Amino acid sequence: MDLNIPKETYIGQIREIVIGSNDRAIKVGGESCLPFYTFEGEMPNPIRIAMDVYDYPPEGWAEALLEVYGDVLNDPIAWARKCIEQFGAEMICLQLVSTDPYGIDRPSEEAAKVAKQVADAIDVPLIVWGCGNEAKDMETLRLVCELCEGKRIVVGPVVEKIYARVGAQAIAYGQVVAASTPIDINLSKQLNILLSNLGVPDEQILIDPTVGGLGYGIEYSYSVMERIRIAALLHEDERLAFPMICNVAKEVWGTREAKLREEEAPLLGKAKERGVLMEAITAMLLALAGADILIMRHPDAVALVRRALNELRNA
Amino acid sequence: MPLSGIEIFKLLPKKNCGECGVPTCLAFAMNLAQGKAELDACPYISEEAREKLSEVAAPPIREVVIGSDGRVVKVGGETVLFRHEKTFVNPPGIAMLISDAMDDSEIDARIDKLNKMVYDRAGFILRPEMAALRCDSGNPNRFGDVVGRVANSSDCSIMLISYDPSIQAAALEICKGKRPLIYAATEENIDEMIELAKEYTCPLAIKGNGLIGVAKLTSMAMQSGLKDLLIDTGARSLKEAFTHHIMARRAALVGKVKELGFPTIVMACEMSDDLLMQTFIGAIFIAKYGGIIVLSDFQGHSLYPLLLARMNIYTDPRRPLAVEEGIYEIGKPNEESPVLLTCNFSLTYFLVSTEIENSRVPSWLLVKDTEGLSVMTAWAGGKLTADVIAPFVRKCGIESKVKHRKLIIPGYLAPESGALEEELGGEWEILVGPREAANIPAYLRTIWQAA
Numbered sequence: 001m002d003l004n005i006p007k008e009t010y011i012g013q014i015r016e017i018v019i020g021s022n023d024r025a026i027k028v029g030g031e032s033c034l035p036f037y038t039f040e041g042e043m044p045n046p047i048r049i050a051m052d053v054y055d056y057p058p059e060g061w062a063e064a065l066l067e068v069y070g071d072v073l074n075d076p077i078a079w080a081r082k083c084i085e086q087f088g089a090e091m092i093c094l095q096l097v098s099t100d101p102y103g104i105d106r107p108s109e110e111a112a113k114v115a116k117q118v119a120d121a122i123d124v125p126l127i128v129w130g131c132g133n134e135a136k137d138m139e140t141l142r143l144v145c146e147l148c149e150g151k152r153i154v155v156g157p158v159v160e161k162i163y164a165r166v167g168a169q170a171i172a173y174g175q176v177v178a179a180s181t182p183i184d185i186n187l188s189k190q191l192n193i194l195l196s197n198l199g200v201p202d203e204q205i206l207i208d209p210t211v212g213g214l215g216y217g218i219e220y221s222y223s224v225m226e227r228i229r230i231a232a233l234l235h236e237d238e239r240l241a242f243p244m245i246c247n248v249a250k251e252v253w254g255t256r257e258a259k260l261r262e263e264e265a266p267l268l269g270k271a272k273e274r275g276v277l278m279e280a281i282t283a284m285l286l287a288l289a290g291a292d293i294l295i296m297r298h299p300d301a302v303a304l305v306r307r308a309l310n311e312l313r314n315a
Numbered sequence: 316m317p318l319s320g321i322e323i324f325k326l327l328p329k330k331n332c333g334e335c336g337v338p339t340c341l342a343f344a345m346n347l348a349q350g351k352a353e354l355d356a357c358p359y360i361s362e363e364a365r366e367k368l369s370e371v372a373a374p375p376i377r378e379v380v381i382g383s384d385g386r387v388v389k390v391g392g393e394t395v396l397f398r399h400e401k402t403f404v405n406p407p408g409i410a411m412l413i414s415d416a417m418d419d420s421e422i423d424a425r426i427d428k429l430n431k432m433v434y435d436r437a438g439f440i441l442r443p444e445m446a447a448l449r450c451d452s453g454n455p456n457r458f459g460d461v462v463g464r465v466a467n468s469s470d471c472s473i474m475l476i477s478y479d480p481s482i483q484a485a486a487l488e489i490c491k492g493k494r495p496l497i498y499a500a501t502e503e504n505i506d507e508m509i510e511l512a513k514e515y516t517c518p519l520a521i522k523g524n525g526l527i528g529v530a531k532l533t534s535m536a537m538q539s540g541l542k543d544l545l546i547d548t549g550a551r552s553l554k555e556a557f558t559h560h561i562m563a564r565r566a567a568l569v570g571k572v573k574e575l576g577f578p579t580i581v582m583a584c585e586m587s588d589d590l591l592m593q594t595f596i597g598a599i600f601i602a603k604y605g606g607i608i609v610l611s612d613f614q615g616h617s618l619y620p621l622l623l624a625r626m627n628i629y630t631d632p633r634r635p636l637a638v639e640e641g642i643y644e645i646g647k648p649n650e651e652s653p654v655l656l657t658c659n660f661s662l663t664y665f666l667v668s669t670e671i672e673n674s675r676v677p678s679w680l681l682v683k684d685t686e687g688l689s690v691m692t693a694w695a696g697g698k699l700t701a702d703v704i705a706p707f708v709r710k711c712g713i714e715s716k717v718k719h720r721k722l723i724i725p726g727y728l729a730p731e732s733g734a735l736e737e738e739l740g741g742e743w744e745i746l747v748g749p750r751e752a753a754n755i756p757a758y759l760r761t762i763w764q765a766a
Contacts, residue, residue, distance in 0.1 A: 001531055004570035005562045039558055060673060102757045132753070215436070215623040216669070217662045219630050222602070223399040230397070256669050257619070267432065269615025277591055277620045281598040285624065288602050304595050311553045 007040045008033070012236040014229075014292075015202055016045065017243050019091070019176055020125030021152045026090060028206075028292040029243035034229060035288055036312040041233075047287050047309050050091035050127055051083040052249050052297045055114050056098035056106070062259045064272035068299060076114060077121045084124055087299040088306075093127040094118050095250070099140050100131035108136065112143035119148045127154040127178070127295065129247065138162040145169035154178055154245065154293075156208055160191055167198045178245050180208035183220050185227050185240070192239045206293070207244045213251035213258075214282045221246075222289045229290035246286045249297035252279045272300075280304040318368070320348040326364040327357065334358055375567045376576050378405065379518050379543045381607075383494040385470025386444035390545070390606040391578035396568060402631040405578075407600070408607040409621065410445035410474055412584050415452045415461040422461060428613050429471045434622065437638040437664060441622040447498075447584075447609045448486070449476035455485035466490045474498055474520075474607070480507035487515045496520060496607070498580065499547060505532055509539050518543040520580055525549065526559055526566070530574035537573070545606055547580040553596060556581065560604045578606025590617050598624045635687035636661040642711055643668065646677030653678045653763050654713055655723040655748065655755075656704065658685040658693050666752040674756035676763065679716060683707050690725045701731045705738035721766060723758075726750030 016030040028048055033041020057073040072079035076094060083089035094115055098106040115128045128144050130137030141155045142165055156178025158166050163179070170177045179195055181187040188207055195205055209228065211221040225244060232241035252258055258275040260268060268274055279301035283294045287309060296302050324344035331339045335356040337346060346352035347368075354360060354368055378392030388408035395401045413425050426446070434441040446465050450458040458477065465473060466489065473495035475486045483497055499522035500508035512519035521536060521544055523529030529546045536544055546563070550556040560579060567576035581600045583593045590610070594617040597608040601624050610617075630636055637659045645668055646652075657667045659682050671678045683704060685693035693699035708714075708722065720743045724732065732745040739745075746766060749758050 001527055001534075003527060003530055003566060003572055003575070005526070005566045005572070006569045036554075036557060037561060039562075102754065212662070214620060215627065216665050217627075218624075219398075219627040219632070220662075222628070223397075223632055226397055227399055254669065254673070256672050257623075265615075267434065267615050268619050269617065271616070273591060273614070274616035274619065277594060277617060278623075280591075280595055281620050281624050284595065284599060285602055285628070288599065304592060307592075308553060308595065308599065312557060314554065 008037070008234070010041050010233045012233045012238065012241055014232060014241050014243055017176060017203060017206060019152060019154055021150060022123060024123050024125070025152070026125055032233070034233065035290055038313065043313050045292075046313055047291060048090050048293050049283075049302050049306060050093040050293055050295045051087060051089035051302065052295060053079045053083065053092055053094050053118070055094060055096050055111060056104060058097065060259070062253055062271065062275050063261065064275045065253065065297060067272070076118050080118055080122050084122060087302060089124060089302075091125045091127060091293070092118065092122055093129055093247075093295045095129045096140060097131055099133070099136050101133055101136055103131075108140040108143055111140050112147050115144045116147040119151050119153060125153065126151065127156065127245070127293075129156050129295075132157065134159060134161045138165050141166045142169045145173045145175045148175065149173040152176065154206060156180055156206075156245070157247075158195075160187075160194070163191060163194055164198060167195050167200045170204060171199055171201070174204070176204045176206060178206045178208040179242075180210060183210045183212070183217075183224050185224055185231065188224075188228060189237070189239050192242065196239070202242070205242050207240070207242045208247070209244055211246045211248060211251055211282075211286060213248075213255050214278050214285075215257065216251065216255055218282055218285060222285055225286065225289035225291065243292035244290050245293040245295070246283070246291045247295045248283045248286065249279060249295055252282050253297060276300045276304070284308060318348065320345040323347050323368065326368055328359040328361070330359055332359070374404075375571065376564070376578060377542060377544065379545060379578055381408065381445070381474070381494060381496045381518055382472030383492060386442075386472055388444050388472050388607070393564070393604070394568070396564060398628065399632055402633060403629050406625050406629040407581075407605045408445045408472070409443040409597070409618075409625070410447040410607055410609045411443065411613050412447045412449060412609060412611050413461065413465065414449045415454075415458045419464075422464060425612075426465055426469050429469050432613055432615070432618055434619060437643070437661065437668075439626060439636075439638075439661075441619075441626060443613060443618060443622070444471055445474055445607065446471050447474040447476055450479070450482050450486070453479075453482075455482045458482055459485045459489045462486045463489045466493055472496075474609070478504055480504055480511060483508070483511055487511060487517065491515065494518070496545065498522070500532060500536065502528070502532065505535060509536055509541060512536075512541055513539070518545060520545040520547060521577075522547040522549055526562055526575065530572070533574045533577065544577045545580050546575065546577045547582065551582065551586050553586065553599070556586070557599065557603060560600065564604045579604065581605040581608045584609050584611040590614065594618070594621050597621050601625050601628050635689075637684070637687035638664045638682060640682055640684035640707075642713055642716070643680040643682055644677075645671045645680055646675070648677040648679050648716075650716065650718045652676070652717065653723055653759060654681060654717055654721065655679070656681045656683065656708075657725060658683060658688060658690045658699055660685065660687050660689045660693075663689055663752075667755065670752045670755040671759070674759040676759040678759070679713060681708065681711060681713060690727050694728055694731070699728065701734035701738045704731070704735055708739060708743065720744060721746055723748040723763070
């Protein structure tokens with residue numbers, strides 16, 4: 001019996017981006033097929049999981065996370081080492097939450113120094129993520145680019161309002177930018193064009209499509225990411241042919257359902273397992289939509305996702 | 316191939332009677348082409364046209380119904396590879412395995428879970444719908460007992476798992492009329508299974524060896540006149556099952572391979588021993604074309620995230636999801652608690668309510684029906700302006716719940732604050748809240764406390 005199972009011909013390819021500068025540097029991207037469609041194209045590099053580290057003890061975290069990180073919340077370096085040594089983190093994402101002007105409002109200089117210390121203390125590639133306040137992030141990320149010269153780190157979120165200033169620093173100090181736009185394929189493309197016009201080399205751009213968590217708008221991110229990847233691979237839109245990075249954990253663990261204790265909602269089962277599965281499913285759906293780097297938090301969720309990523313990539 | 320509106324129009328009676336609900340046959344044809352109308356709405360359609368249209372308009376993946384009343388599962392009927400192209404249509408059925416080798420108390424506990432695990436998420440009801448009953452005893456009487464037990468004490472739909480036609484026959488006799496799914500016909504038993512599916516008019520699952528193996532068997536079943544089929548390629552490794560799902564969907568939609576144009580069965584319960592891993596695998600097949608997902612068990616912490624994934628992926632991207640208008644209590648608010656207003660776009664509601672929860676300040680959240688539009692869009696469209704907010708605030712009943720008269724409106728509605736105070740006769744003080752939900756906790760903890 002003959003079956004007509006059509007195969008797709010991909011004319012585009014995602015760029016390969018190197019992050020890190022030592023022998024543990026990693027390469028992401030390079031795909032010439034939709035995620036895991038390896039029967040008709042290549043996925044030369046694995047999807048990478050970066051693990052979250054906060055620069056300041058976080059507030060209101062779920063019990064399941066405090067159990068794991070309770071002993072290192074005060075010390076970003078120890079926290080990062082724990083992720084690398086105990087949970088096999090391939091990258092670290094340092095979240096500079098303390099810089100938020102509506103929170104601790106730590107000066108950019110101080111935060112950037114912490115970033116530098118973490119970068120020096122670890123051998124895996126580093127991502128440094130700002131607090132989300134544009135004015136403050138512009139200041140902080142500029143300093144981070146400078147202090148971490150030679151490390152080829154990722155800085156984000158580089159939104160449209162700050163792309164020129166942060167982009168210029170990324171060029172000067174050889175860092176990679178996570179070009180961040182609010183869940184919209186056209187805005188994403190536009191920002192990538194702006195960065196290119198500024199002179200940021202294509203080898204230093206990642207797309208941050210902005211993600212929603214499970215139950216909190218993940219479907220929007222899922223479809224925008226699928227469209228970005230399809231545009232890059234099938235319509236050869238080379239301004240969208242960059243690897244994608246997704247800041248997953250913050251979205252999942254901030255939700256009500258991930259934080260509810262078992263006594264508060266018996267029908268929702270065990271709190272830890274629920275949070276772990278919510279994080280793992282969110283990350284996995286985004287991987288299916290085209291993510292190349294997933295920023296995650298709970299080691300059990302990381303383990304579930306890592307296993308599926310390995311099985312799906314290998315023929 | 317889908318027909319265009321004009322092609323459909325040529326087959327319609329062209330009476331323009333309006334009985335279908337739209338004034339002209341052309342308008343009806345356009346609706347049909349977009350899948351917005353049912354052919355049955357036309358009382359005057361000729362038999363010939365009906366046959367032509369239903370054959371041509373049939374989705375490339377057969378829509379199959381399992382169950383006859385209660386929690387009926389409808390799967391298949393899909394027309395696209397990616398949800399943004401149009402929408403995914405019928406969410407996969409989620410089934411819990413019940414073996415007849417389990418003891419009766421365990422079986423009862425499982426039936427109880429199937430009945431009681433229901434989640435209300437701001438008006439969206441999330442619940443699983445199927446029991447997958449597996450004969451492990453080899454004893455038709457025992458299996459029949461279990462089938463009867465489930466059929467009598469739950470309105471969930473039923474999947475019967477046994478490769479033995481005589482055991483299937485015994486079970487089918489017991490749940491006659493309930494339209495269970497028969498799992499499965501294989502190369503060895505296909506003739507008998509086809510007969511059973513016909514006799515009891517039940518959907519039949521075909522389990523073959525790979526895509527070609529399945530296609531051979533579905534082709535036999537179709538030749539015998541069966542239409543309501545589901546398929547299982549037997550793949551139990553994640554990679555192989557994933558690849559089969561992609562290929563089957565492509566073959567049906569793009570390659571017009573009728574033999575693979577059926578919803579699938581994902582035996583996640585046979586793909587891992589670990590419930591979290593199984594459920595996680597289930598989520599992968601919610602995104603990638605699964606029809607029915609069978610799990611070895613449900614726990615609140617496993618089922619709920621899976622139901623969320625299903626709700627999200629199967630949301631129609633063309634229509635914003637909306638929550639019901641009304642007053643929502645967050646925490647345990649009292650007569651001094653703050654009152655906030657937002658739109659009924661579900662994503663906005665969930666973000667705002669989460670942030671209020673994060674603030675740990677118990678609050679009243681007024682959700683105005685904006686037809687699912689976000690705050691900005693609703694405001695621009697006149698659906699969230701002072702003249703519509705004021706009567707809502709008055710009528711919703713909040714005035715009897717709080718002593719104060721302070722209303723926090725979204726930052727984007729700042730231009731409405733003056734007019735809104737006026738519309739409310741000066742009785743309410745309007746406070747302009749933050750523009751972004753993320754800033755609500757800071758707002759409630761500082762500005763509200765001071766106000």
